[in-house]
Every structure is written in structure tokens, then in C-alpha cells.
Amino acid sequence: MLMLWLPVAALATQAPPPPPDITQRAGFDQHLGAPLPMDTRFLDANGKPVDLRTLAGGKPLLLTLGYYRCPNLCDVVLNGMAHTLAKLDLAPGRDFAVAFVSIDPTETPADARHTQTMLERMHPDAHVPQWRFLTGDxxxxxxxxxxxxxxxxxxxxxxxxxxxxxxxxxTPEGKVAQYFFGVSWPPASLRLALVGASQGRLGSLADRLVLLCCGYDPATGRYSLAIGRSMQALGVAFVLALACWLAWLRARARA
Incomplete structure (x- = not known):
């Protein structure tokens, strides 16, 4: 009788299935280049009002939305962010800003502070104290x-x-530059996204050449080799090399 009761009890306590139209009601619509309401006010983990423009401070902003009492997905997202950011040579607060914004208007700065404290303990190398955890109406x-x-x-x-x-x-001006979907992201791709979003304020010449040869694919949220751009870059390099060679020949002839 006990063995028969256990499956019934499990079915009775099982959570109801999600709505059949969940993919239509929840998801990401890519608004590349769209401006954000950067002057909108939120509260940080200490209960102080802050807007996204002040928070970004003229740097690229890495933004994610979720909520602190989320029973599963948001914890995975936050831990994925911490794992990825810990592997970057760019640092939150110094090179770019990070903001997690709660979509639940009933959550409070205390919820944000609890999440930040727990994440900091789990990932001491991810610069979590430099992240901003926000709530709002x-x-x-x-x-x-x-x-x-x-x-x-x-x-x-x-x-x-x-x-x-x-x-x-x-971007520092508050426009959508790129999306990364899922809960895990290659550090190299995220770094390129931040360099690209910075509009020349971050990265090196090598980074700019990589961005020139690689294109952002909105369908996957990742960078891929762009053949056309690669050919353009090679063409530019060839012309520059030819010009330098001709200049060297002229200088040698004059000598």
C-alpha cells in the first residue's frame, strides 16, 4: 500500500505544467540600437536611488533582468555571469558596469542585498561588490x-x-548593442561585446581587427567569422603594404 501511495502523493504535489503559450508570452525580442530609459530611477541594494545613466558612468553596461526570489533560473544566470566575468581581463566598475534589475515590484533592497552577499561569497573572484542589484516599481x-x-x-x-x-x-550612450541568450557565455565573446559597445574606449588594436573580421549574429547572440569583412580587412592590409613598399622603393631610388 505504501509503494502504491508514494507515486500518487508525488503526482499530487507535482507543480502544474507551464502555460502552452509560454514562448509567446515570455522571451527576448531583439531591439538592437534601441535607446533605453537611462534616467529611470531604481533603488540599489542599500536603498539609495540610482538611475542607469549614473550607474553606467560613461562605460558600457552589462544588463540582465530577473528577480531575487526566483526559485531556479535566476540563480543559474547569476552564477553563469560570475563564472564568465571572473575570466575576463576587463573588470566591473573599472571598465564596465553590471546591473541586475528585478522585474518583481514587490521585491526590496533587502532582497537585492541578500542575493549580492550570497553571490559574493560563492564567487570572490568575480568582483561582485562592483555589481549593482536594483529594485523598483x-x-x-x-x-x-x-x-x-x-x-x-x-x-x-x-x-x-x-x-x-x-x-x-x-553602450555608454544607453543603446542596445548586443544580446547573449541562455545561462552560459564564452568569455571571449562577452569581452568582444563589451569592447564593441564601448565604441573605442576599451580594447586594443587587435580587438578592433577581430571585430572587423567577425560579425555579430543576432540569431545566435554570438560572433562568427564574416568572410566579407575578412576580405575587406585583407584588402586594406594589402593596399597599406603595397603603399609602404612603393614608398620604400622611391626612398631607395633617391638615395
Missing amino acids: QASIGPLARAVGFRYFYDQKLHQYAHAAGLVAI
Whole structure:
């Protein structure tokens, strides 16, 4: 009788299935180049008001949306961010800003502070104290989510938000530069996104050449080798080499 009861009890306590139209109601719509409401006010983990423009401080901004009481997905996203950022030679706070914005208007700075403290303990090499964990009301959350194309909704049956997972790279001027979907991202690609979003303020000449030869694929959220750009770069390099060679020949003839 006990063996028969256990499966029944498990079925009785199993969570209801997600809505069949979840992919239509939750996801990312890519708004590349779209401006964000950078002057919208939020509260940081200490309860102090801050806007995204001040938070970015003239640097690229790495933005993600979720909520602190999320029972599963957001923890995976935050840990994925920490793993990736710990491997970069660019540092949060110094080279770029990081912001996690709660989509739940009932959450408080105390929720943000708890998440930040836990993440800092788990990832001491990810510069978590330099990240900003924000909360706000619906009047602040809604416009930001719409600007980056972040669709979500509250599921009354599951008592949680259904939402997508990913990062958004924002330029210092507050425009969407690139999307990274999922919960794990190659550090090299994320670094290139930050260099590209910085509009020449970060990175080296080698980084700019890589960006010239690689194209951002919106379908995958990753960089791939762009044949056309590579040929253009090789053509430019050939012309420069030929010009230098001709100049050397003229200088030698005069001598």
C-alpha cells in the first residue's frame, strides 16, 4: 500500500505544467540600437536611488533582468555571469558596469542585498561588490523591459514569473548593442561585446581587427567569422603594404 501511495502523493504535489503559450508570452525580442530609459530611477541594494545613466558612468553596461526570489533560473544566470566575468581581463566598475534589475515590484533592497552577499561569497573572484542589484516599481521596470525586448509574466498557478534568460550589452550612450541568450557565455565573446559597445574606449588594436573580421549574429547572440569583412580587412592590409613598399622603393631610388 505504501509503494502504491508514494507515486500518487508525488503526482499530487507535482507543480502544474507551464502555460502552452509560454514562448509567446515570455522571451527576448531583439531591439538592437534601441535607446533605453537611462534616467529611470531604481533603488540599489542599500536603498539609495540610482538611475542607469549614473550607474553606467560613461562605460558600457552589462544588463540582465530577473528577480531575487526566483526559485531556479535566476540563480543559474547569476552564477553563469560570475563564472564568465571572473575570466575576463576587463573588470566591473573599472571598465564596465553590471546591473541586475528585478522585474518583481514587490521585491526590496533587502532582497537585492541578500542575493549580492550570497553571490559574493560563492564567487570572490568575480568582483561582485562592483555589481549593482536594483529594485523598483512597475513604472520603472516596465519601460526598461520593453526597451530591451524582455517579455515576462506572472504565472498565478506556479506563483512565479515566467521569463527568458540572457544578458544585454548597452553602450555608454544607453543603446542596445548586443544580446547573449541562455545561462552560459564564452568569455571571449562577452569581452568582444563589451569592447564593441564601448565604441573605442576599451580594447586594443587587435580587438578592433577581430571585430572587423567577425560579425555579430543576432540569431545566435554570438560572433562568427564574416568572410566579407575578412576580405575587406585583407584588402586594406594589402593596399597599406603595397603603399609602404612603393614608398620604400622611391626612398631607395633617391638615395
